[in-house]
Amino acid sequence: MSIYACNLSIVPLRAESSHRSEIVSQVLFGENFEILEEGIDFTRIRLLESKYEGWIQKHQFAPVILAGVNKNVIVDIYGAKATSDSRTVNLLHGTAITGNTLNIGEEHYTIVGALRETTLADFETEFPKLIQYYVNTPYMWGGRSIFGIDCSGFSQVVYRHFGVSLLRDAYQQAESGITVDFLTEIKAGDLAFFDNEAGKITHVGVMIDSETIIHASGRVRIDKMDSQGIFNAELNRYTHNLRIVKRYF
Known part of the structure; x- marks a missing residue:
């Protein structure tokens, strides 16, 4: 099974393959999913963690090597950035971080900013x-x-x-x-x-x-x-x- 990930801060996940369609959820940077169906401008996906399904616009994601998802580190409320040689992506609170670096498509991102190791202790x-x-x-x-x-x-x-x-x-x-x-x-x-x-x-x-x-x-x-x-x-x-x-x- 090929795995893909969102390569923007946050994008719509729609009920149907149209910009006019209802937004049922959103996909955060680095969030992994599998492709269920290819359309002309949109692709139907299933998120790996939540199993939620919907349509995402093409060019808002790229292939990724799934090296194991670290559920214990997220972007904190103070924010972070994912930077490659050609782009910078602002990361929102709750974005899961799998490591200090991440490859999505041809971009090699370095993650810098406020990261949180999740715990109930605090x-x-x-x-x-x-x-x-x-x-x-x-x-x-x-x-x-x-x-x-x-x-x-x-x-x-x-x-x-x-x-x-x-x-x-x-x-x-x-x-x-x-x-x-x-x-x-x-x-x-x-x-x-x-x-x-x-x-x-x-x-x-x-x-x-x-x-x-x-x-x-x-x-x-x-x-x-x-x-x-x-x-x-x-x-x-x-x-x-x-x-x-x-x-x-």
């Missing part, structure tokens, strides 16, 4: 930094970065900061973890999931404490949460109906 000091970094980030369906992020993309990148892998969508994330039975038992970092009128999980947020949640809705925002759901003080009403709370570490 959760108490790092989690508040993530809150401050992402708060007021604009909501974008399919987004995975500070330039635009959706609810499950936000929970995913927060957990990646501490070395915990989550699947891409909220309903997928809700399928794992341990249920927290009582709201008073909620701890910082627990994920709260919310459903629609049909009972389908459509939203997720990260608990700051047993009564406060940070989530992406319009923007990354901090709201109060109780047994009914998320209460938006600006709108003076509940906006999301609580379904379940899960713990992953």
Whole structure:
């Protein structure tokens, strides 16, 4: 199986092979995938880590030699750069780093900047930094970065900061973890999931404490949460109906 990787900071992953098609997610620099189908301007791919599928535009990736993915090092919130003889790519928080150098296609990149060895040991000091970094980030369906992020993309990148892998969508994330039975038992970092009128999980947020949640809705925002759901003080009403709370570490 041939392996490929994104060679730009972040690019759209679309539902169909068209620029007008819905962005279902995004692909970060160096993220590995396999090709499922070749189109004229787009290529259908499957990401190796998350198994997520979609269409990526040609010329936004190149072949890569998969030498084993190091899941323990990512780009920190302060950013990094990948530099070759002919280009420089700005790397976003959460980008996985496999080593100090990386070959994608004909480019030999050197990685320089703020890198983080992921661990849960510093959760108490790092989690508040993530809150401050992402708060007021604009909501974008399919987004995975500070330039635009959706609810499950936000929970995913927060957990990646501490070395915990989550699947891409909220309903997928809700399928794992341990249920927290009582709201008073909620701890910082627990994920709260919310459903629609049909009972389908459509939203997720990260608990700051047993009564406060940070989530992406319009923007990354901090709201109060109780047994009914998320209460938006600006709108003076509940906006999301609580379904379940899960713990992953």
